[in-house]
Amino acid sequence: MSIKYVASSTLPTSWGVFDMHGFEDTETGKEHVALTFGVLDAELPTLGRIHSECLTGDALFSLRCDCGFQLQTAMQNIAEAGQGFILYLRQEGRGIGLLNKIRAYELQDQGANTVEANEKLGFAADMRKYDMILPMMEKIGIKQVKLMTNNPRKVKAMQELGIQVVERIPLQVGKNRYNEAYLKTKSTELGHMMSEHYFVVDGES
Ligand SMILES: Nc1nc2c(ncn2[C@@H]2O[C@H](COP(=O)(O)OP(=O)(O)OP(=O)(O)O)[C@@H](O)[C@H]2O)c(=O)[nH]1
Numbered sequence: 001m002s003i004k005y006v007a008s009s010t011l012p013t014s015w016g017v018f019d020m021h022g023f024e025d026t027e028t029g030k031e032h033v034a035l036t037f038g039v040l041d042a043e044l045p046t047l048g049r050i051h052s053e054c055l056t057g058d059a060l061f062s063l064r065c066d067c068g069f070q071l072q073t074a075m076q077n078i079a080e081a082g083q084g085f086i087l088y089l090r091q092e093g094r095g096i097g098l099l100n101k102i103r104a105y106e107l108q109d110q111g112a113n114t115v116e117a118n119e120k121l122g123f124a125a126d127m128r129k130y131d132m133i134l135p136m137m138e139k140i141g142i143k144q145v146k147l148m149t150n151n152p153r154k155v156k157a158m159q160e161l162g163i164q165v166v167e168r169i170p171l172q173v174g175k176n177r178y179n180e181a182y183l184k185t186k187s188t189e190l191g192h193m194m195s196e197h198y199f200v201v202d203g204e205s
Pocket residue numbers: 050051052053054055065066067070091092093094095096101104105114118148149150151154171186192
């Protein structure tokens with residue numbers, strides 16, 4: 001893994017003006033982005049999110065997953081807190097890539113769940129790696145994190161890299177009738193921590 005810092009600029013958004021830092025993985029050619037907001041202090045826990053690319057959810061408004069909602073809520077929470085960071089990692093489709101994710105969606109349209117679909121295509125349920133995080137965090141100057149995620153494996157991966165996750169903040173947003181079964185599979189088969197009430201059918205809550 002060889003992560004090279006390339007350039008920084010401002011990124012004005014609906015929630016405020018972030019700073020954007022571009023990185024290149026020179027082995028894979030993948031381009032990753034870190035967003036930071038406010039003045040960050042390496043000696044203090046910083047609110048943050050490690051977000052895996054989801055073109056369909058983040059950019060195309062898909063209701064099949066919760067990614068876009070999580071990204072927007074994370075940006076809003078950071079802007080409200082006055083400081084924080086997002087690492088936007090280009091590992092689309094839990095690491096299988098966009099076209100394979102569309103293949104997996106095709107299988108899900110025929111009845112497979114998100115894990116079964118990956119397996120039918122010959123992939124593990126989750127192929128993501130997180131080692132690019134460390135050089136990116138070092139560059140933006142963060143050692144301690146209050147991490148917005150429902151995924152305990154993400155917390156463990158960061159801790160194994162030597163990053164202190166001082167708090168896990170649940171990010172349960174965007175449930176709808178198209179992603180309810182998907183969210184449930186994430187909870188039962190991929191270990192995501194989601195509270196029971198999150199699965200109450202709309203209208204019952
Ligand atoms: N292969 C595959 N990838 C998916 C599917 N739905 C979403 N993704 C990808 O899953 C990744 C997001 O992972 P999630 O499991 O939703 O969330 P997480 O990052 O593990 O955990 P959180 O921090 O709680 O969001 C993105 O890369 C999406 O493109 C799917 O049905 N199949």
